[in-house]
Amino acid sequence: METDEELIKGTKFKSLKGKISSATLKSIKQMGFKYMTDIQSVVLPKALDGADIVATAKTGSGKTLAFLIPVLEVVLQCSQTQERQGTYCIIVSPTRELAMQSYTVLQDLRRYHETITSSLIIGGESRKKQSAELSQGVHIVVATPGRLFDHMRTKEFDYSLVKCLVLDEADKIFQYGFEEDLKQIINRLPKDRQTMLFSATHSETTEALIKSAMKDDVETINTDEDNLKATVDGLKQGYVICQTEYRIWWLHKLLKKTKNQKVMVFFSSCKSAEYHHEFFATHCNFSVLCIHGKMSQADRTTTISNFYNAEKMALFCTDLAARGLDIPAVDWIVQFDPPSDTNEYIHRVGRTARGLGAAGNAVLLLRPEEKEFITHLQDAKIYLDKYETWDNYYNLQPKLEAALANENFRRLAVEAFEGYIRALEVKKYKHIFNLLTIDIDVVAKSFGLKEKPDIDVRVGFSKKHRPRKRMAAMLAAKSTVTSKCVKI
Numbered sequence: 001m002e003t004d005e006e007l008i009k010g011t012k013f014k015s016l017k018g019k020i021s022s023a024t025l026k027s028i029k030q031m032g033f034k035y036m037t038d039i040q041s042v043v044l045p046k047a048l049d050g051a052d053i054v055a056t057a058k059t060g061s062g063k064t065l066a067f068l069i070p071v072l073e074v075v076l077q078c079s080q081t082q083e084r085q086g087t088y089c090i091i092v093s094p095t096r097e098l099a100m101q102s103y104t105v106l107q108d109l110r111r112y113h114e115t116i117t118s119s120l121i122i123g124g125e126s127r128k129k130q131s132a133e134l135s136q137g138v139h140i141v142v143a144t145p146g147r148l149f150d151h152m153r154t155k156e157f158d159y160s161l162v163k164c165l166v167l168d169e170a171d172k173i174f175q176y177g178f179e180e181d182l183k184q185i186i187n188r189l190p191k192d193r194q195t196m197l198f199s200a201t202h203s204e205t206t207e208a209l210i211k212s213a214m215k216d217d218v219e220t221i222n223t224d225e226d227n228l229k230a231t232v233d234g235l236k237q238g239y240v241i242c243q244t245e246y247r248i249w250w251l252h253k254l255l256k257k258t259k260n261q262k263v264m265v266f267f268s269s270c271k272s273a274e275y276h277h278e279f280f281a282t283h284c285n286f287s288v289l290c291i292h293g294k295m296s297q298a299d300r301t302t303t304i305s306n307f308y309n310a311e312k313m314a315l316f317c318t319d320l321a322a323r324g325l326d327i328p329a330v331d332w333i334v335q336f337d338p339p340s341d342t343n344e345y346i347h348r349v350g351r352t353a354r355g356l357g358a359a360g361n362a363v364l365l366l367r368p369e370e371k372e373f374i375t376h377l378q379d380a381k382i383y384l385d386k387y388e389t390w391d392n393y394y395n396l397q398p399k400l401e402a403a404l405a406n407e408n409f410r411r412l413a414v415e416a417f418e419g420y421i422r423a424l425e426v427k428k429y430k431h432i433f434n435l436l437t438i439d440i441d442v443v444a445k446s447f448g449l450k451e452k453p454d455i456d457v458r459v460g461f462s463k464k465h466r467p468r469k470r471m472a473a474m475l476a477a478k479s480t481v482t483s484k485c486v487k488i
Contacts, residue, residue, distance in 0.1 A: 011041040019048050020073055023112035028069075031108050037062035038223040043196075044069060052218040053196040054210055061223065063198045064102055067091070067166045068109050074164045074194065075116050075139045086137035086161040092145055092185070094172040095320065096122040096297060097304060102168060103142040116140070123147045124297025131156045145178035149185055164194045170209055171199040171343070176320065186213045200350060201343040235349060237362040238385035239374060244367050245445040248400075249393040251276070251336055254363075255286055255314055256394075261331035262307075263314040266348055268337035269419030270294045270318055275412045275447070276336075277316045283403045288314040319344060333362040337420070338373060341428040342380035363387060372432045400448030414453040417444055 012035055013028050036044070039057040047053050047070035057063050071089045078088040091106075093099040103120045110116050119133040121143035127150070134141070135156040141148070151157045165186075167173060173182055195214045210218065242250045251265070267273040270292035277290035287310075291303045307315045308327055319339070339345040349362040364384065366373060374384060404410045420443065427433040444452040 010038065011036045016044065016048075016069075019045070020069060021076055021113075024069060024072055024109065027109050027111045027113075028065075030111065033065070037066075039063050039221070040066045042221050042223060043067075046219045046221070047194075047196060048073060050194050052194060052214045053198075053221065054214065054218055055196070055198050055221040055223075057198070057200065057221075057223045064105050064168075065109070067168070067196050067198060068102070068106055070194075070196070071106075071140060071164055071166060072110060072113065072116065076113065078161070078163055079115065079139065082161065084161065085139075087134070087139065087141055087157075087159055088161055089140045089164040089166070090148070090159070090162055090185075090189070091140070091142045091166040091168060092148060092173065092182070093142065093168045094144070094176050094178065095169075096124060096144055097300065098169060099142050099144050100301070100304075106140065106142065110140075118142065121147050121151060122297070127151075145173060145181040145185065149181040152185065152188055159189060162189050162193055164196070165189060165213070167195070167197045167209070167213070169199065170197045171201050172347075174209070182209070183212065200347055234359040235362060236360070236385075237349060237364075237382075238387040239364040239366055240387045240389055241366055241368055241371060242389055244439065244442045246393060247336070247365060247367075247446050248276070248279075248448070249396050250365065250389070251334070252280070252284065252396055253390055253393055254334060255280065255288075258314070258332055259287070260312045262310065262312060262327070262329055263332040263334060264327075264330055265314060265316050265334040265336050266339070267292075267316060267318055268423035269416070271412065271415040271419040272337065272423075273316045273318050275416035278409060278412060279400070279403055279448075280314075280316075283399050286314065287312070288316055290316045292318040293320040319348070330360060333360065335362070335364045337423065338364065338366060338370060338427070338433070340426065342377055342382060345377060345382060346380075369434070369437070370432055373429065376429060376432075397448075404448055413447045413449055417447045417449060417453055420447075 013025065013033060017025060039055060039061045040063075043053055043055050043063075043066040047067070053067075055063060055066065068091075071091065075088045079085065082088075091099075091102060093102055099120060099122050103118070106118055110118065117136075117138040118140040119130065119138040119142070121130050121134070121141055123144060123146060127147075130147070131151060131154060134151055137158065152159060167182075173179075197210065197214065240250070255263070265276075267276065273290055273292045277288055280286040281288050281290075289303050289307050291300055291307075295303070303315075304327075307313055333349050335345070335348055339348055345364070349360075377384060404413060421435070421440075424433045424435050424438070440452045444450075
């Protein structure tokens with residue numbers, strides 16, 4: 001008879017005995033996993049029977065093992081029954097970091113499958129080396145869409161034996177501009193295959209993907225369907241309202257209070273992440289790292305490794321760079337800049353409280369005029385407590401002025417300011433993140449600048465936004481500095 005604890009924790013992996021190989025079970029035990037998460041217990045029986053799967057589950061729910069275990073079993077079966085050896089499974093991830101992490105978990109899982117081979121195919125690495133590996137007919141390929149499609153157009157890569165395709169974080173593969181590459185990949189692969197699609201959210205793009213890539217009798221699984229919340233139970237989350245000009249002061253205080261913990265801080269642009277990292281690392285002597293999409297792959301890999309192994313550290317990041325990162329024991333997710341929409345919020349906070357029984361904290365920083373965003377989160381079943389702001393802050397102005405005396409840092413501050421303004425334009429809720437009503441001078445002050453830089457905020461936007469930008473520029477030109485004494 002099961003104990004109350006076992007009923008709460010769920011199904012044990014050993015219940016799969018007879019359905020998966022003993023070598024896979026041995027690896028799972030070695031990795032420290034005893035109980036399945038919700039998504040694993042529902043997906044694995046169906047996936048192991050060869051069904052096409054569309055699974056929607058909260059970020060951090062354990063979906064990586066939910067597709068890697070069936071992938072291994074497919075390869076094992078094919079390698080024993082097929083006359084010709086080659087690539088049997090392909091796993092597609094939207095970012096290099098997510099692909100690398102899935103590949104790392106795969107190595108642990110195939111530890112006792114000595115004959116099964118695998119290769120990581122991502123941008124930023126040697127094409128020649130990858131091509132040589134693919135030409136050998138590696139059993140499992142973990143890849144990003146762009147680099148995978150590049151190799152599919154060469155004679156070295158034979159993908160005619162593929163029996164299983166996995167699309168991980170499918171909602172983001174399209175969002176990051178890989179739609180055409182993915183269509184070509186799907187069209188080129190054998191039709192007689194199993195396809196598994198995993199996502200944290202469901203959208204029209206994933207619907208289109210399902211129709212083009214999967215069989216008609218697809219198994220649709222949503223472990224969030226009956227939940228009253230869209231985020232995991234171990235997550236304690238709240239929001240803070242802070243006056244725009246004091247945002248960096250607020251972050252300084254939070255970093256001091258969490259200096260003995262592991263923290264991820266999200267920014268809306270690469271330059272903003274870089275600027276804040278430079279200020280806090282160089283001028284405040286804080287232990288902080290930075291990762292964003294414009295860094296080289298080698299630098300990004302080094303940063304992830306350093307943060308992964310650190311017991312206490314802050315990582316300043318952008319959404320693209322941090323997408324899918326599975327870092328152990330992250331204590332705090334700090335959204336210094338609000339996400340573009342509710343789905344992005346879910347993905348951000350999914351970096352903490354990952355796995356069965358895990359706990360974590362998340363805080364969202366909002367300007368007073370952005371408070372309505374909380375209503376949209378509630379509509380998406382995301383409920384945040386309101387956290388009170390602190391009564392006093394350390395005055396950072398002298399440090400900021402000293403830093404800005406350096407011309408290179410001042411240029412970085414201007415670029416960060418511009419990146420912040422540009423990011424507002426692409427947010428979904430224009431009436432909340434309103435470029436027409438924002439006080440440009442106060443935003444400049446939040447970057448330590450005494451006055452708004454002489455820049456064209458219209459730079460980099462499509463023609464359809466130019467009338468809106470023209471109006472914003474006119475308002476900015478008319479704005480004057482207003483000083484208020486506020487308690488936050």
